[in-house]
Amino acid sequence: MLATLSAAMLADTSGQALAHASAWAVFAVGAAMILTGAAGVILLRNPVHSALMLVVTLFGVALEFIDESADFLAAVQIIVYAGAVVILFLFVIMFLGVDRKEAIAAEPTKLQKPLAALMGLVVLVEILALSRVDHWASGAPAQSGVLNGPGDNVQKLGQAVYTGYLLPFEMTAALLVIAVVATVVLSKRSAGSPERSSQGDAELSGRAGDPEDSEVSL
Amino acid sequence: MSVPSAWYLVLAAVLFGMGATGLLIRRNVLIMFMCIELMLNAVNLTFVTFARLLNDIGGQVDVLFVLVVAAAEVVVGLAIIVALFRRRAAATADDIHILKG
Amino acid sequence: MNAAYLIVALPLAGALILLFGGRRITDPVSGWLATAMAAGSFVATVVVWATLLGRPSSSRSVDKTIFTWMPVGTLHVSFGLTLDPLSILWSLFVTGVGTLITMYSIGYMRGDPSFSRFFFYLNAFIFSMVILVLADNYLFSFLGWEGVGFCSYGLVGFWFDRDSAAVAAKKAFVTNRVGDFGFMVALYLMFAHFGSFNYSVVLAPLAAGHATIATSTATFIAVMLVLGAVAKSAQIPLYMWLPDAMEGPTPVSALIHAATMVTAGVYLIARTAPIIHFSPDAQWIIASIGAGTCFLAATIACVQDDIKRVLAYSTISQIGYMFLAEGSGDYQAGIYHTVMHAFFKALLFLAAGAVIHALHDEQNMKRMGNLRKYLPITFPAFIVGFLALAAIPPFDGFWSKDEVLAAAWHKSPVLWAFGVAAAGLTAYYMSRQVRLVFWGKSRWETAAADHGAAGDTGHSAAGDTGHSVAGDTGHGSVGESGHGSGAPHEAPWTMTVPLVILAVASTFGWLLNADFGGLDFINKWLAPIFPSTVATPFTVSTDTKWVLGIVATAFSLTGLALGMGLWRKAVSRPALEPAFLAHAWYIDEGIAAAVSGPLARMATRFSFVVDATWVDGLVNGVARSAAGAGRQLRRVQTGYVRNYALAIGIGTVIVLFYVSVRAGS
Numbered sequence: 001m002l003a004t005l006s007a008a009m010l011a012d013t014s015g016q017a018l019a020h021a022s023a024w025a026v027f028a029v030g031a032a033m034i035l036t037g038a039a040g041v042i043l044l045r046n047p048v049h050s051a052l053m054l055v056v057t058l059f060g061v062a063l064e065f066i067d068e069s070a071d072f073l074a075a076v077q078i079i080v081y082a083g084a085v086v087i088l089f090l091f092v093i094m095f096l097g098v099d100r101k102e103a104i105a106a107e108p109t110k111l112q113k114p115l116a117a118l119m120g121l122v123v124l125v126e127i128l129a130l131s132r133v134d135h136w137a138s139g140a141p142a143q144s145g146v147l148n149g150p151g152d153n154v155q156k157l158g159q160a161v162y163t164g165y166l167l168p169f170e171m172t173a174a175l176l177v178i179a180v181v182a183t184v185v186l187s188k189r190s191a192g193s194p195e196r197s198s199q200g201d202a203e204l205s206g207r208a209g210d211p212e213d214s215e216v217s218l
Numbered sequence: 219m220s221v222p223s224a225w226y227l228v229l230a231a232v233l234f235g236m237g238a239t240g241l242l243i244r245r246n247v248l249i250m251f252m253c254i255e256l257m258l259n260a261v262n263l264t265f266v267t268f269a270r271l272l273n274d275i276g277g278q279v280d281v282l283f284v285l286v287v288a289a290a291e292v293v294v295g296l297a298i299i300v301a302l303f304r305r306r307a308a309a310t311a312d313d314i315h316i317l318k319g
Numbered sequence: 320m321n322a323a324y325l326i327v328a329l330p331l332a333g334a335l336i337l338l339f340g341g342r343r344i345t346d347p348v349s350g351w352l353a354t355a356m357a358a359g360s361f362v363a364t365v366v367v368w369a370t371l372l373g374r375p376s377s378s379r380s381v382d383k384t385i386f387t388w389m390p391v392g393t394l395h396v397s398f399g400l401t402l403d404p405l406s407i408l409w410s411l412f413v414t415g416v417g418t419l420i421t422m423y424s425i426g427y428m429r430g431d432p433s434f435s436r437f438f439f440y441l442n443a444f445i446f447s448m449v450i451l452v453l454a455d456n457y458l459f460s461f462l463g464w465e466g467v468g469f470c471s472y473g474l475v476g477f478w479f480d481r482d483s484a485a486v487a488a489k490k491a492f493v494t495n496r497v498g499d500f501g502f503m504v505a506l507y508l509m510f511a512h513f514g515s516f517n518y519s520v521v522l523a524p525l526a527a528g529h530a531t532i533a534t535s536t537a538t539f540i541a542v543m544l545v546l547g548a549v550a551k552s553a554q555i556p557l558y559m560w561l562p563d564a565m566e567g568p569t570p571v572s573a574l575i576h577a578a579t580m581v582t583a584g585v586y587l588i589a590r591t592a593p594i595i596h597f598s599p600d601a602q603w604i605i606a607s608i609g610a611g612t613c614f615l616a617a618t619i620a621c622v623q624d625d626i627k628r629v630l631a632y633s634t635i636s637q638i639g640y641m642f643l644a645e646g647s648g649d650y651q652a653g654i655y656h657t658v659m660h661a662f663f664k665a666l667l668f669l670a671a672g673a674v675i676h677a678l679h680d681e682q683n684m685k686r687m688g689n690l691r692k693y694l695p696i697t698f699p700a701f702i703v704g705f706l707a708l709a710a711i712p713p714f715d716g717f718w719s720k721d722e723v724l725a726a727a728w729h730k731s732p733v734l735w736a737f738g739v740a741a742a743g744l745t746a747y748y749m750s751r752q753v754r755l756v757f758w759g760k761s762r763w764e765t766a767a768a769d770h771g772a773a774g775d776t777g778h779s780a781a782g783d784t785g786h787s788v789a790g791d792t793g794h795g796s797v798g799e800s801g802h803g804s805g806a807p808h809e810a811p812w813t814m815t816v817p818l819v820i821l822a823v824a825s826t827f828g829w830l831l832n833a834d835f836g837g838l839d840f841i842n843k844w845l846a847p848i849f850p851s852t853v854a855t856p857f858t859v860s861t862d863t864k865w866v867l868g869i870v871a872t873a874f875s876l877t878g879l880a881l882g883m884g885l886w887r888k889a890v891s892r893p894a895l896e897p898a899f900l901a902h903a904w905y906i907d908e909g910i911a912a913a914v915s916g917p918l919a920r921m922a923t924r925f926s927f928v929v930d931a932t933w934v935d936g937l938v939n940g941v942a943r944s945a946a947g948a949g950r951q952l953r954r955v956q957t958g959y960v961r962n963y964a965l966a967i968g969i970g971t972v973i974v975l976f977y978v979s980v981r982a983g984s
Contacts, residue, residue, distance in 0.1 A: 038256050057256060147275050182294050316958065318957055
């Protein structure tokens with residue numbers, strides 16, 4: 001919707017400044033959503049709240065996709081991520097009844113948290129430093145098709161996927177089948193395995209446990 | 219005109235850093251998973267940005283594949299978590315430390 | 320020529336089958352298998368020999384490389400065989416005599432609990448020995464050299480549950496180490512000087528007269544190689560291990576300590592002749608060692624009571640002759656004597672084994688006697704061997720010893736005098752042995768009674784456990800009630816057939832290199848190996864030869880007459896058996912005293928001070944620091960997945976940093 005709006009604005013030569021401003025506005029809104037959502041995910045103590053904040057981030061990313069004329073991906077982002085993945089998260093949270101608050105402050109190893117924060121920061125700095133270097137962008141013409149030009153985004157994407165990327169695409173199909181089978185196998189309750197026994201607790205915590213239970217663990 | 223690509227890249231870097239930090243800080247397995255999703259989204263954002271910058275549809279195709287792989291990963295990962303939770307009440311990664319030396 | 324591979328491969332295959340088959344291959348089968356492999360190797364050698372014989376004498380040297388063993392820089396050491404008259408001659412008698420001895424062992428070792436282990440060692444020994452002689456370079460040859468050393472260790476200590484056997488095996492091994500040291504130093508020198516170990520590179524130019532070598536270098540290399548040869552061939556000063564090695568089963572003594580392994584030193588010297596040629600000093604050293612050894616060992620042999628020890632000292636003495644000939648520059652004579660010695664000494668040992676077998680592991684000659692009535696095949700065989708060793712014409716020893724003495728005379732009359740004196744002593748001690756064993760009263764009957772009643776000192780009693788445990792078919796166990804009644808019995812046919820063959824060889828073998836009638840096959844055969852650039856030709860006039868031969872024979876006959884006369888009835892003559900000879904000139908005891916005195920004190924100091932504090936301290940320190948580091952590092956292993964993830968993240972950060980610095984520059 002925003003894309004059509006901005007496209008309409010681009011058509012109007014006198015509205016160029018306005019289009020510019022709107023693109024910035026979309027970016028700013030998307031960025032705000034992304035950062036807020038991400039902060040929420042890593043800071044909120046209730047998993048349900050974290051999941052909801054993840055939705056905010058995903059929507060923000062979708063917004064940025066639109067801003068960068070990746071219309072189809074924006075739609076997929078919302079349908080697959082917000083619609084399926086996050087729902088799956090919530091479903092698991094609810095299903096397992098683990099929507100309890102986590103004591104973030106409690107930390108078994110002292111250095112973990114400051115080091116983790118420092119590392120995140122250094123990674124950020126390094127990525128930024130790297131992004132200042134552009135000599136590996138060769139400027140060679142695109143192999144899989146140009147982004148701009150005649151035809152709409154979905155058509156060009158489809159053409160690329162079903163021609164140049166056909167083999168990887170088929171492989172993702174296989175991957176999905178494998179994932180489904182794996183999920184079924186993993187979720188299947190093997191006969192005789194106790195449901196959430198204290199014995200299992202002991203075993204996974206490294207204390208003595210019944211050896212015949214060990215097959216189900218990670 | 220649209221926003222310069224550099225801004226998107228910076229945004230993606232920040233998002234990636236937050237995801238990585240969260241992954242290391244949080245102990246709830248589910249939230250660790252969400253942090254991985256954050257990092258994947260940051261990468262997607264970069265892909266799309268470069269697709270526009272280099273005028274190449276390939277970047278967007280890559281994002282499509284990342285989405286598929288992420289979906290598969292989430293499904294399997296959550297199945298593992300379910301299998302894990304079936305044996306344990308707690309939901310934190312720190313409870314699983316049989317490998318302690 | 321590809322049969323050459325079979326010479327090596329068959330004994331190896333036999334050894335491997337017996338090694339991995341182990342106890343699953345039962346009593347006679349493993350023996351026959353080993354015999355078949357040795358015989359196959361012999362046949363292959365004959366084929367190669369025939370092929371070489373069909374060629375002109377100048378092109379009878381073939382190198383066959385199997386594969387490159389160590390390609391290091393410019394040094395290429397290969398597993399390769401060199402087929403030339405010298406190596407083929409050696410492998411002919413090694414595999415030939417080896418086959419007969421392996422066959423003999425089937426009867427001798429019958430019923431031994433470790434029957435197939437014995438034949439594994441025998442095949443492994445033959446394999447190592449043919450490697451030693453067929454190798455195309457010194458290093459590969461050294462491999463065979465060490466291989467025979469190992470097999471010798473295993474065979475001498477075959478009945479390792481006897482203390483004396485275990486000690487003897489260790490003594491043989493350690494003594495040989497001294498020689499190996501010399502061999503290795505020679506290898507280093509050779510590498511430094513020639514940059515190669517290959518005979519074709521090191522020796523061929525010297526032999527062809529295309530190259531020369533400084534006298535000092537030649538002397539050093541030769542002396543170091545001679546040190547190796549001296550240890551392997553039991554010469555002064557490293558001969559002490561051989562008499563003790565008689566602890567092994569008798570076929571071992573025949574195979575290793577008489578016919579083949581001890582001649583390895585003779586082979587090495589003959590092989591190295593082109594280098595030795597440049598060093599008159601080394602030639603003198605070799606000749607002196609030979610002359611000294613043949614005399615010294617002969618004196619000791621005169622007073623030994625153990626039937627095998629007499630033969631052991633006689634072996635040392637005879638190898639002394641070979642060294643004497645080689646040092647005198649007549650390699651053909653030395654090799655001729657080596658071959659003849661292989662025949663008659665193997666015969667003597669095997670016959671002695673039959674005697675020991677007949678008397679249920681009795682080795683003391685003073686408890687034998689009158690056995691000629693009981694052993695109809697062994698007795699004449701032993702007599703043939705005796706006459707050959709005593710150099711009585713026309714048996715083998717006479718002819719070869721004659722040539723050796725002629726060469727010694729040419730070198731120096733002093734050397735010759737030692738040789739002739741030793742020849743007289745040889746005839747004497749062998750007559751004494753024959754008298755004690757085959758004539759006189761049947762002392763074994765009373766001895767057996769003593770034996771059974773009081774038990775015996777030394778190895779005979781201990782040998783019961785090792786050898787006669789499963790003695791069946793009239794091979795009654797010593798010390799049991801059945802012993803006294805069982806008269807000595809002739810050995811089974813597998814033992815007597817080799818005796819007969821070797822007896823024939825000891826009688827007519829000299830025709831291989833007779834001095835007349837153009838029968839000097841060995842001389843002709845070896846001529847390409849020892850051209851005038853390697854061994855300066857010399858001739859001893861026929862008249863001189865006659866005189867020398869008559870004198871030597873006179874000495875031998877005198878010794879024979881003395882021995883036969885003095886020991887006709889007597890069993891013990893203290894005047895003729897002085898203690899210092901019985902103790903082998905106290906050389907062994909002297910070394911033992913030297914070692915146990917100051918050396919032992921030094922060793923004690925080292926073991927309690929240096930070892931305990933420094934060496935152990937170092938070792939324990941390393942261990943402690945490793946354990947401490949582990950204890951500290953263990954903390955890193957928290958078990959928390961997030962810690963590991965953080966570690967991975969930090970690693971990523973470092974890599975990213977490196978990449979961004981690289982990319983930015």
